[in-house]
Amino acid sequence: MATVKAFNKWSTEGIEVKDEGLKRYICLDPTIVPRTGAKYAGQRFHKSNVFIVERLINRVMVPGHRGKKHKLTSGHCTGKALNAYRIVEKALEYIEKKTGKNPIEVLVRAIENAATREEIVTIEYGGARYPKAVECSPQRRVDLVLRYFVHGAYDRSFKSKVSAEQALAEEILAAYEGSPKSAAVSKKRELERQADASR
Numbered sequence: 176m177a178t179v180k181a182f183n184k185w186s187t188e189g190i191e192v193k194d195e196g197l198k199r200y201i202c203l204d205p206t207i208v209p210r211t212g213a214k215y216a217g218q219r220f221h222k223s224n225v226f227i228v229e230r231l232i233n234r235v236m237v238p239g240h241r242g243k244k245h246k247l248t249s250g251h252c253t254g255k256a257l258n259a260y261r262i263v264e265k266a267l268e269y270i271e272k273k274t275g276k277n278p279i280e281v282l283v284r285a286i287e288n289a290a291t292r293e294e295i296v297t298i299e300y301g302g303a304r305y306p307k308a309v310e311c312s313p314q315r316r317v318d319l320v321l322r323y324f325v326h327g328a329y330d331r332s333f334k335s336k337v338s339a340e341q342a343l344a345e346e347i348l349a350a351y352e353g354s355p356k357s358a359a360v361s362k363k364r365e366l367e368r369q370a371d372a373s374r
Contacts, residue, residue: 181205181228181279182264185271190280194287200313201227201283210256223314227286228263228279231321235259235343238325265340270348285350289323289359290316293370308370320359324350327358 180186187203200223209229215221222230236259267278274281295306311319328343337345349357355364 179205179207181207181209181226182267183207185267185277185279187279190277190283192283192287194290196313197287197290197317199223200317201286203227203279203283205279210260220314222318227282227317228267230317231282231324232256232259232263234321234325235262235339238329239322262340262343266344266347269341269344273344273348274351281351282347285324285347285357285359286317286320288353289350289357289363290320291363291366292316294366295370295373306369306373308373320350320363323359323362330358 178186178188185205187205190203192198192201192203202224204226206226206229209226209232211225211229215224218224225233236256267282270276270278270281291311293308294311296309297304298307299305324343324346327346328339331337331342331345332339346357346359350359353360355361
């Protein structure tokens with residue numbers, strides 16, 4: 176029986192999630208066309224059953240805004256799933272060319288490196304507001320890191336000659352190496368530093 180490969184190119188066999196907290200939340204069941212069309216919608220924790228590459232594609236389609244500044248991200252939000260599909264596929268090809276490794280394994284390691292463990296919430300007590308450190312839930316850790324990957328990629332490609340797919344690949348590679356050049360890694364460090372200061 177033939178092995179199912181993501182994009183009919185890359186196998187996920189032998190790839191393991193090393194971060195114990197994320198094992199149940201990073202799905203590595205490959206699909207040739209990672210586009211289920213909201214098959215799991217309406218189920219609790221349904222995202223955990225979606226192939227991690229498809230979750231990245233969905234995030235490229237709807238990256239969300241920061242401080243209501245849509246101009247950096249909305250240029251690629253055309254509603255065309257195929258555009259997002261191609262951006263991610265070309266980014267994975269670029270990663271494979273650059274590293275010589277399976278790009279899905281590189282993506283998984285990048286997520287593990289850049290997933291924040293703590294963040295801060297604001298609590299109000301006696302009319303005053305205080306920051307409080309809280310642990311980040313595993314599913315939210317994955318959601319946040321995918322968002323930061325896409326935001327970092329769109330920032331890098333906005334009004335520049337760098338294409339969205341190349342910017343996304345460079346963002347993932349920087350996170351894979353644990354480099355602060357990655358928007359996700361620098362955001363993680365900033366959040367954890369703030370959480371540490373607000374204990």
